[in-house]
Amino acid sequence: MSDATAEDMKGFEGFTYLPKFDTIEEERRHRKERLAASFRLFGRFGFDEGVAGHITARDPEHLDHFWVNPFGMSFSHIRVSDLILVNDQGDVVEGNAAVNAAAFAIHSQVHAARPDVIAAAHSHSIYGKSWSTLGRLLDPLTQDACAFYDDHALFDDYTGVVLDPEEGKRLSHALGDGKAVILRNHGLLTVGHSVDEAAWWFITMERSCQAQLLAEAAGTPVLIAEESARLTATQVGSHLAGWFSFSPLYDWIVREQPDLLD
Numbered sequence: 001m002s003d004a005t006a007e008d009m010k011g012f013e014g015f016t017y018l019p020k021f022d023t024i025e026e027e028r029r030h031r032k033e034r035l036a037a038s039f040r041l042f043g044r045f046g047f048d049e050g051v052a053g054h055i056t057a058r059d060p061e062h063l064d065h066f067w068v069n070p071f072g073m074s075f076s077h078i079r080v081s082d083l084i085l086v087n088d089q090g091d092v093v094e095g096n097a098a099v100n101a102a103a104f105a106i107h108s109q110v111h112a113a114r115p116d117v118i119a120a121a122h123s124h125s126i127y128g129k130s131w132s133t134l135g136r137l138l139d140p141l142t143q144d145a146c147a148f149y150d151d152h153a154l155f156d157d158y159t160g161v162v163l164d165p166e167e168g169k170r171l172s173h174a175l176g177d178g179k180a181v182i183l184r185n186h187g188l189l190t191v192g193h194s195v196d197e198a199a200w201w202f203i204t205m206e207r208s209c210q211a212q213l214l215a216e217a218a219g220t221p222v223l224i225a226e227e228s229a230r231l232t233a234t235q236v237g238s239h240l241a242g243w244f245s246f247s248p249l250y251d252w253i254v255r256e257q258p259d260l261l262d
């Protein structure tokens, strides 16, 4: 699978976007490694809040199944062998743990509504949830924030913990064809064409929320002009840029916590 245009490849010449696999088993293993590493990074960055939060990776064979974290396990302990596989009915079909009902209600609907999406990430990280209470989209304040320019949405409602797939459907509708949605009074949700990309958008969006909160607390920030924001979005906001930005973080966390691959 390759969805990078020649334009996207500008500045990334010499890199092979998205590895190719000879077998489904190898592709599945790769996705699970990326997923376990994403949890370790979320744990390392303090994105966990008790048992809240989930990242999912679509199974490469059973396209309506996804891999997810076992309910109640610390992000910081998750290994590849701990991940569980959930079908489109919410049943755990591989692994010996329960699935968080909210993870199923939200992610099953996102994966169903967006066949292009391989992975989705959501947690109650502190800056994302703080920003979400303002009921506003992020402004193009920094180069990094331009990744979300005209490519994220606001789910302008909050009615309790998302346990009903119908609510997950409403939320997916708000996401539309963008890379992220701010869930008001709740937190952030990001998606990607790879696990790497979904995890990266989450990490950088959390930091963009932090940057805007800091900047607005200190004064009146200057916005990047629309034309420049639009150009920058094509440079830092492509599927390829998101995928590639994750690679140093993956290498770092695997070197620091190699047991995540067990």
Ligand SMILES: [Zn+2]
Pocket: 052, 053, 102, 122, 123, 124, 186, 187
């Ligand atoms: Zn949540």
